[in-house]
Amino acid sequence: MVLSGKHILLIISGGIAAYKSLDLIRRLRERGAKVTPVMTESAKEFITPLAVGALSATHVFTDLFSRQDEQDVGHIRLARDCDLVIVAPATADLMAKMANGLANDLASTVLLATDRPVLVAPAMNPKMWAAKATKRNTETLKADGVHFTGPMAGEMAEKGEAGLGRMGEPLQIVEAAERVLDDRPKPLAGKKAIVTSGPTYEPIDPVRYIANRSSGKQGHAIAVALAELGANVTLISGPVAIDDPQQVATIHVERAEEMLDAVLSHLPADIAVMVAAVADWRTTTSVDQKIKKQSMNQPMALQLTENPDILKIVGHHANRPNIVIGFAAETQDIEKNGRLKLERKGADIIVANDVSTASGVMGGDRNRVKIISRTGTDIWPDLDKHEVARNLAALIAEKIS
Template structure:
């Protein structure tokens, strides 16, 4: 799987500063950005800041001898998988709709043979002007994808549609377009994903839990949905918004999570990412536990095992998911423990990850994908890219096996 590349055109408008955040988010997902900054765009962001974040040269002029010698505007327009104009001003969209080519950005848009995404941002009156509406209609008829702007307060003080969409929404649309032919690869597939920690109450105000942020599970659920899967996400308590196009089922305890998973069956794919608490108090106190004072004995508590959700679903005689994928979060001997877990739990795959660093709260992961056929190491990358690759791997398995997943464990 080669790295995806976009050509990002940053045009003039106050929303141009948000393009820096967009570049950072795309880089986190292992999507490379090469950028064009228009003359107007340079009034809001500098080529130096764009270059520092993108890690690539920034292009600004059509008639630049060294740029034309090194790349050339024709090659620049075709060097990426997708061309994105963000923000797309009324002026840039008017040029593109009319086929004008009097600067590097408009020439690139006219010369490209790649898909184009326009992300508009402008004053509400400009957005609603009949000329802008005609231009958008023309662009869409020409095959350009034009996102709808958000509605809200403007920098100019007015209120209405015209705000740049939120960065997560833009990233999701870019990833959808980059998926291309894979966009419907999991259509007709039901995927069940668990994410986050569980909380096991000690008393009405305290609980046993762990540091899981839920980021990896949420990213996997969203990546599967982008490939067309119907996704049920059973999540412990996290501070993350529900992924788009995903049925979110919030739970607290391990027993609640198991019930929610069993209620979601039958399912084709089960990805067990949640960091489920292994133990819970045998009897949770009905009143807050109190410290009795200095010199008193430390309170004791009897613990009992929680249900093993992964093992339970992997060993079902009826409605066993065709593909069962577990996660093994380890601090040492990662692959050895993962291989043992694969056999012990009767999984088809295990995603082994080293959590000795900041993985459980961080944005990156380094994993090994373990199956009965061996292991496959992936380099350290953002959790969103791990999710994308895993979703594609699942889609490849579905496609290779045709109708249904016929795996060795069945």
């Protein structure tokens, strides 16, 4: 594991999101990291050093002028004796200090003195995050090489407030820390990848649509796994309820035709992984008003036409990527139908899986796939979707090399 044996200096500043830092400490230690906490005075208004120390199993540093901690220039030792500095939550005030080189307490002094990578997880009111001063400070910090994770959109602690400003969840921060410290080879560095994910919504009228049951979890995980191996990834996503991965460029679409246009606009590419559950049909006509329900003696009829076959178009395109991978969501004859799809669509690999109700794959966190190629079929065991994604990314790296 990337974090195993790593020493993390965690700076906790004063915001309501400080409570999440307690879980963050636990998550980092679960992965084998040593965590040394530094708390600002305002952080102690939200959580106690006792709780932080109990979870980190080490001394909590709070005071720049502590006689005991500073007898050997402790702030310099803290700044250098670590592999990564995480600031979570990072308030607008602390980010302003970082951007302008201010050092008037232990946290800001450590940040000015460190020569280690710094990962910031902002947390503040949406108006504060959108303020021109915060934008300037953020750009300055990014130009200085500071890494960011978040903020996320959602409800604020203040009643009636919502928007962009929530601190990322602990596991998202852990994943960001792993990316910063990951010194493994990047076999897909310089390669351009396109990944489609989620369902498409084909409108019947302004309130109804045709769609497939897809959460986007597998497609989003594959986009992240390719990015972790160095690829420059564009994720083209239908409507989903999960967050955009921070390490890839995400394009949001709704209809199959929009998804096709987005895919074609990003060719040529080296890799295409078509994971999206694209609706096979759309209505022949579009209406601007809600269709009213007919009487029981007059059943509703819809005229449908086929949607473009995105995988087939990409598989036979003049700018066809070097590797084209499609997904086959089947409920019976999994391998047979997957192999037929491989031939018809011009793909190099079909990832076939059982999406019957009993499998729990649609919307779930696990997947069991068959990797079908022209040389045979490889059956993978039941895996977490992130594990499926990492294994598939490794397979792509092996083939593209």
